[in-house]
Amino acid sequence: MIDVANFVEQRRVIYTSILSDLIKAKTVNPPGDEYLAAKIISKRLSKIGVKYKEYEKKRHRTNIVARVGNEKGKSVLIATHLDTVPAGDGWNTDPFNPVIKDNIMYGRGACDNKGQATAALLVLDFLKGVEKDLKNQYIFLFAADEEMGSSLGLAYLLNDNLLSPDYAIVVDVGGEMKKIDVAEKGVLNLKVVCKGRQAHGSTPHKGVSAIANMSKFIAKLDHYILKHQLHRHLSRPTINFGTIKGGSAPNTVAGSCELVINIRYLPSQTPEQIVDELKKLSERFGEFDFDVLIKVPPTELSEKSVLVETVKKVAEKHGIAAKPHGLSGATDAKSLILHGIPAVGFDFADDNTAHNANECCNLANLFKFVEVMVGICLELDQQ
Numbered sequence: 001m002i003d004v005a006n007f008v009e010q011r012r013v014i015y016t017s018i019l020s021d022l023i024k025a026k027t028v029n030p031p032g033d034e035y036l037a038a039k040i041i042s043k044r045l046s047k048i049g050v051k052y053k054e055y056e057k058k059r060h061r062t063n064i065v066a067r068v069g070n071e072k073g074k075s076v077l078i079a080t081h082l083d084t085v086p087a088g089d090g091w092n093t094d095p096f097n098p099v100i101k102d103n104i105m106y107g108r109g110a111c112d113n114k115g116q117a118t119a120a121l122l123v124l125d126f127l128k129g130v131e132k133d134l135k136n137q138y139i140f141l142f143a144a145d146e147e148m149g150s151s152l153g154l155a156y157l158l159n160d161n162l163l164s165p166d167y168a169i170v171v172d173v174g175g176e177m178k179k180i181d182v183a184e185k186g187v188l189n190l191k192v193v194c195k196g197r198q199a200h201g202s203t204p205h206k207g208v209s210a211i212a213n214m215s216k217f218i219a220k221l222d223h224y225i226l227k228h229q230l231h232r233h234l235s236r237p238t239i240n241f242g243t244i245k246g247g248s249a250p251n252t253v254a255g256s257c258e259l260v261i262n263i264r265y266l267p268s269q270t271p272e273q274i275v276d277e278l279k280k281l282s283e284r285f286g287e288f289d290f291d292v293l294i295k296v297p298p299t300e301l302s303e304k305s306v307l308v309e310t311v312k313k314v315a316e317k318h319g320i321a322a323k324p325h326g327l328s329g330a331t332d333a334k335s336l337i338l339h340g341i342p343a344v345g346f347d348f349a350d351d352n353t354a355h356n357a358n359e360c361c362n363l364a365n366l367f368k369f370v371e372v373m374v375g376i377c378l379e380l381d382q383q
């Protein structure tokens with residue numbers, strides 16, 4: 001067997017420049033234009049002799065799927081994405097012209113998710129060299145549209161049956177290899193409408209202000225904790241007051257006020273229970289209606305899953321204590337689990353740089369991660 005550390009060392013320069021090229025290929029979503037980054041990936045795939053397919057639900061929104069190993073074995077998906085969020089303000093360098101300082105590369109997408117895509121490509125490069133010994137098939141996804149809901153990316157590939165792996169590892173969760181994402185909260189967006197009674201602004205006592213009543217309800221909710229059972233890996237449920245609008249004119253008592261709240265909930269709760277609980281709570285503040293806008297269930301994977309155990313075991317061999325962990329936000333691991341595919345999140349990036357100014361990627365961590373991921377693939381191959 002080829003020595004992984006040596007293999008990685010010898011390709012450090014090539015892959016550092018691939019990451020730099022990927023950052024220069026501007027794929028801010030919207031509009032995405034992932035084809036620009038996909039060109040760099042596909043060029044490398046051809047060079048290392050890996051077959052791949054490109055899928056575009058919409059022109060220029062390219063997804064690349066590359067496979068290595070034995071197609072008759074189990075299949076393990078390693079998912080990354082090629083789109084980024086906009087640069088935003090506050091950068092010390094040009095976000096689309098990466099610079100390296102102290103072995104850290106700065107640029108938009110460096111750690112969300114182009115650094116991970118680069119790492120995945122190098123893992124693939126290694127596995128190609130040992131392909132004839134592999135029992136499983138490893139599927140590498142370089143997806144479009146992750147930052148805007150994945151409907152042109154992973155969700156499209158899953159819904160159209162273009163991808164149906166037995167297991168998946170999503171490399172897009174931060175955690176510096178210390179966290180294995182095994183649980184994600186549910187999401188519930190609720191529209192709350194408070195009804196009042198209009199009156200002339202000079203005689204507010206003749207009406208009922210929907211704004212005043214809504215604000216009382218908000219004050220109540222502000223420190224309210226929804227009923228739930230504690231979860232091993234997830235923090236308690238939260239309520240965010242996302243948007244509010246109300247009233248029609250300064251000199252009219254507000255007849256209506258509309259609030260949209262974003263709730264992150266636990267497996268012990270259901271949207272129906274939550275709505276009931278809030279309804280009861282609102283009764284003393286006036287007339288309220290509740291409308292569910294979006295609901296996405298919480299997901300979790302057993303810690304005994306071979307995937308979790310393998311990641312833990314291999315990380316440990318590399319001196320890293322990786323522990324099961326829950327996320328308040330949602331990643332592509334959630335969509336995979338909802339499609340019946342056991343999935344975890346595992347990543348080398350730190351939690352604070354994605355979506356921020358001066359986004360960066362620690363190159364030492366990237367190449368260390370490659371070694372760990374190769375180890376995970378080879379270990380899964382023994383199962």
Ligand SMILES: [Zn+2]
Nearest residue numbers: 112147354355
């Ligand atoms: Zn992101």
